[in-house]
Amino acid sequence: MEMNTIEELKERVILIGVSVSDGDDTEESLKELKELADTAGAETVGTVIQKREAVHPGTYIGKGKIEEVRAMAFGLNATGVICDDELSPAQLNNLEQELDLKVMDRTLIILDIFAAHARTSEGKIQVELAQLKYRQARLVGLRNSLSRLGGGIGTRGPGEKKLEMDRRLIKSRIAQLNRELEEVKRHREITRAQRSRNRMPVAAIVGYTNAGKSTLLNRLTGAGVLEENKLFATLDPTTRTMTLENGTRILITDTVGFIRKLPHHLVEAFKSTLEEAKYADVILHVVDASNEQMETQMYVVYDTLRRLEVGDKPILTLFNKTDREGIRTDLRDLKADQTLKISAKTGEGLSELTAALEEVLRRDKIYVERLYPFDQAGIIQLIRKEGELVSEEYTAEGIEVKAYVPRKIYEKI
Secondary structure (H helix, E strand, O other), rough: OOOOHHHOOOOOEEEEEEEOOOOOOHHHHHHHHHHHHHHHEEEEEEEEEEEOOOOOOEOOOOOHHHHHHHHHHHHHHEEEEEEEOOHHHHHHHHHHHHHHOOEHHHHHHHHHHHHHOOOOHHHHHHHHHHHHHHHOOOOHHHHHHHHOOOOOOOOOHHHHHOOOOOOHHHHHHHHHHHHHHHHHHHHHHHHHHHHHHHOOEEEEEEEEOOOOOOHHHHHHHHHOOOOOOOOOOOOOOOEEEOOOOOOOOOEEEEEEEEEEEEEHHHHOOOOHHHHHOOOOEEEEEEEEOOOHHHHHHHHHHHHHHHHOOOOOOOEEEEEEOOOOOOOOOOOOOOOEEEEOOOOOOOOEEHHHHHHHHHHHHHHHHHEEEEEEEEHHHHHHHHHHHHHHEEEEEEOOOEEEEEEEEEHHHHHOO
16 A cells, blocks of 8 residues: 655645734734644635634634635545634534535644644643643534544644543543643742752843744753744753853843743643743843834734743843845834843844843842951852852952842851
């Protein structure tokens, strides 16, 4: 029996969006949905946008558009459709019956990509939990859809076997995963407490997916994280140590990329990972300056940070990919404490970034100028370890020190 080629196995999909007002971002959202479909391994063969006052509560799109999509699918030999919003169980089932095609939505595609890219046990737990919560209400419709087409997008991770479990078993599995995630969360809290005791500052890299966060982490720390021009190329968070020019050691932690219409299942499931931003000392907000939807993407990032209850943190916005042609000159972010133009790929602007990090981290430190007798040289070692030693000069009277020290050790020196 001949093996099918990868091309033959690719799902051929039609993208469907609903525009509810003039000037909305439906077209741009569908472009992004195409990137998601590409990343998930599907081939986009057509796009349909319907202008309506509101999404159809029963079938997402109206009767006329359903007929149009059905004819288009027949003509293009499409195997399924992807809707640009999260469908309700009723919409999914009804649309599937009307089209007699596999029906997917944006949430399912994102979950599928996450399932393919999760590498660590924590990432796999989070993805499976999000998938099961999503599928719990859609079990019947998804089972019908998958049995017709025999796999493809939406079957990675827990897979078809778990889709066949009844709701009681899914509920039991969700409870088990929640317990495992609580254990992970406790471990993460212990790690954070240790960092706090060690007084090592933390910078969290956040940004829209594919903005260049992994490239930046690699450039700053040599982390060796996968860099790929795809949405959600990396999923699992990575934390590495970096030494600034003034000798300060800092932890740089990457977080999962944000995206418009980020499913609430994922925000909840990945809360423990995303909360790295909540407990960081400074936020590095990476923006793709070459993207036409830059402002929209920045809004999505800030809205997600708000949903995560990330409070009043210093924010350095890094307009990345400025080595490309045609970059706008009016780059600005009024919500940031400081903005910088960088290229994580070439290293341009990264010395200014490290200087900015030093400046931000100094805000919580106290500047001191002291003369220590030679028999108190141990204090200088404490300053060197916990603070920033600007200079030390040996004189006849003792050691003259200029330094920035954390408030926590100010009393000890």
